[in-house]
Amino acid sequence: MESNRYTRGQEALARIHGHIGEGVMDTLKDIAPDFARFIIEFPYGDIYSRGVLSPKERQIATIASLTTLGNAPTELKAHIQGSLNVGCTRQEIVEVIIQMAVYAGFPAAVNALLVAKEVFAELDKNKGSM
Secondary structure: OOOHHHHHHHHHHHHHHOHHHHHHHHHHHHHOHHHHHHHHHHHHHHHOOOOOOOHHHHHHHHHHHHHHHOOOHHHHHHHHHHHHHOOOOHHHHHHHHHHHHHHHOHHHHHHHHHHHHHHHHHHHHHHHOO
């Protein structure tokens, strides 16, 4: 039986990441099904589903945080894509990453910008093949 947290989490995950988010959760179910459920219930069901910040504002905060961490390029890539899905522009994403150079240093910002560049290039390539 799915909890209300899980249902809310699935809805938030789909809104932000589309089918890609479910794919990640499905991949984790083979090795750590409880962990996949934790991700859906806590970050997406409890935190991302709160009404104080908009989905766009939450993604901006997430990109800033992942940039400052400097060690989560896969997650940063997913959240850059998610930020575009909820209304961020490429320019806003780049500006958030540039702002993080002040707090995380230039290497962290450069690495994040390269991830953003990769995401944007993949999107442009996919648009061209349609």
